[in-house]
Amino acid sequence: MSESVPVRCPACRRERLYAVPAWPCACGATVTPLVDGAAPPAVVAHRAWAEEWITLPCPRCARPAQWPHPELGCPCGTVLRLPVTGTAPADPGGAAPDTAPAPRPSPDSPGARRPPHPLVIRTALDAVTATVLYLGALGFRDVRRADQRPTVGIGLAAPGLLALVDPSVRPASLRDVECLWLTAMTESARCAHFSLAGYADDARTGADRLGVPLFVLDLTGTPRPVNPAADSFDSEGS
Incomplete structure (x- = not known):
């Protein structure tokens, strides 16, 4: 508690x-x-x-x-x-x-794991905390600030994973998704993108092409998968 x-x-x-x-x-x-x-x-x-x-x-x-x-x-x-x-x-x-054990998916949202500590998102750091808790629930350990600071949002890293948290009020762009994917490729890591404001249409199309999991953080601190790669990421974990 x-x-x-x-x-x-x-x-x-x-x-x-x-x-x-x-x-x-x-x-x-x-x-x-x-x-x-x-x-x-x-x-x-x-x-x-x-x-x-x-x-x-x-x-x-x-x-x-x-x-x-x-x-x-x-x-x-x-x-x-x-x-x-x-x-x-x-x-x-x-x-x-x-x-x-990782929490089971919430009954009101199949495929979206509720973080172990529900967190109402009011600030950018609330969004980061919710993402850290969610990744921990999936089995990723040693989640920390990424060594390289991204041009947009806040970067997180865990062994074998790079994640980007975008707490801005604009939908994430195709460039945001591609930059995350390229950085993860250079480090031979998986990646995942978390956004408060959702994604532009071309960003979703590009993410599907590149296999980048996209999540929308709702105000209860629950990351909601918005593409097939995110559904797989949520179900498979680390």
């Missing part, structure tokens, strides 16, 4: 509950950031790539990895970056139940 902490927006002074995310480590444990609910959150006025990621060790294997910095979007329009003091202790019972 995901922990929730109260967060007060310094702009409108309203208080909201923030559901703390949990991410899957390669060892099978869950990495949960410790959010300091007593410390004031920082208002995100300008985006800096380095500030959008935090390095946290796994509480079980102590392996460090980069994860999206927890953020909360307030209804007043302010984006808040929450202070993190460390990592929650490992589950003494063994592997966290949410990172054990």
Whole structure:
């Protein structure tokens, strides 16, 4: 069960509950950031790539990895970056139940696996977190920020996989899909594209030709397959 902490927006002074995310480590444990609910959150006025990621060790294997910095979007329009003091202790019972067997497809959407921690998408980093959780549910481990920063969106990498998360409000273009495919080809990896705004018609056609899985992230944090390659990716996993 995901922990929730109260967060007060310094702009409108309203208080909201923030559901703390949990991410899957390669060892099978869950990495949960410790959010300091007593410390004031920082208002995100300008985006800096380095500030959008935090390095946290796994509480079980102590392996460090980069994860999206927890953020909360307030209804007043302010984006808040929450202070993190460390990592929650490992589950003494063994592997966290949410990172054990991959969840079965939700009955209301065949072929779309619901992430182990449902996450309402309000910010770009929410979209990244939802994608990381989904890939973990498929069996991909050590999901991290990609070494090469893409020209559009946010790149993620796991052993044998490159993924692109596009949180923009414009449909992904054919060029976006082709660039992802070319980068994956040079690294002998599979690839998958995740978009909030969907895809242009030529992007779908090109993805079908190249065999690139396309997913649309709905606002509940569930990636929905939109082409046959994505259906196969969802059913086969890693």
